[in-house]
Amino acid sequence: MDYQFKAGSIPLLVSMPHVGTEIPDDVLAAMTPAAVDKQDTDWHLVRLYDFLGEMGASVLSARWSRYVIDLNRPPENTNLYPGxxxxxxxxxxxxxxxPLYRDGQAPDQAEVQRRLAAYWQPYHQQLRAELDRLLALHGRVALWDAHSIASVVPxxxxxxxxDLNFGTADGHSCAAGMSDAVVAHARAQQQFSIAVNGRFKGGHITRxxxxxxxxxxxxxxxxxxxxxxxxxxxxxxxxxxxxxxxxLLRDMLHTAASWVRA
Known part of the structure; x- marks a missing residue:
């Protein structure tokens, strides 16, 4: 399989598009040693969110490294943050x-299209199918796109x-009531700093x-x-x-699921 997936029973789907660490041998053959380190992976998120099973949430996580193809980018490769x-x-x-590729070995357009079909499409087909299943069951669904990044990337x-960066495409990807209820948990504590629709507003999946x-x-x-x-x-x-x-993560996810069920 090109992803890991577990169907849940509540109207909540958690997507983890950047946790993958595998690189196919034919792709890796063209890459530099920097690719092997996979430093830009969203490390350990499956473990961090290991309470999702007991919640009854659906979980979709990537198998392949974002260095193969970025599942949170649009297929036409437009810049999500113009400028x-x-x-x-x-x-x-x-x-x-x-550089991730040896000289002259970067993927050309034909290779990009091949990876879209082989690695990008299966993840998104499963994501769409699960959203549709949950919508049919519950009428509404919360989609939580889980990411992590190094705290300093100049x-x-x-x-x-x-510490915690919430993105709702400037309020377009979910109702204000849900985002306000979720973020209220983060605002109620003082241990972790937060931002809402700051540097990260949500990638392709959210938008x-x-x-x-x-x-x-x-x-x-x-x-x-x-x-x-x-x-x-x-x-x-x-x-x-x-x-x-x-x-805090558990409280926010419970709130998201409860809000769409209300």
Missing amino acids: QDTTGLCPVDTFHRE RFFEGKLP FYGQPEKGVHAIQLEMCQSTYMDEDAPYGYRADRAAQVQP
């Missing part, structure tokens, strides 16, 4: 501008990123599938990895840190 630097549908460099933002008028309410959470892991190689999971943020 700002970003990596593309099939990235050619890391977040720190290290290429994309100045200084240190807030494309979030259609509140059709019953799909989508929100993206981009977390600083410093909240639950070591940001330097070998990128170890920190259970002590994770234990501090997991109760």
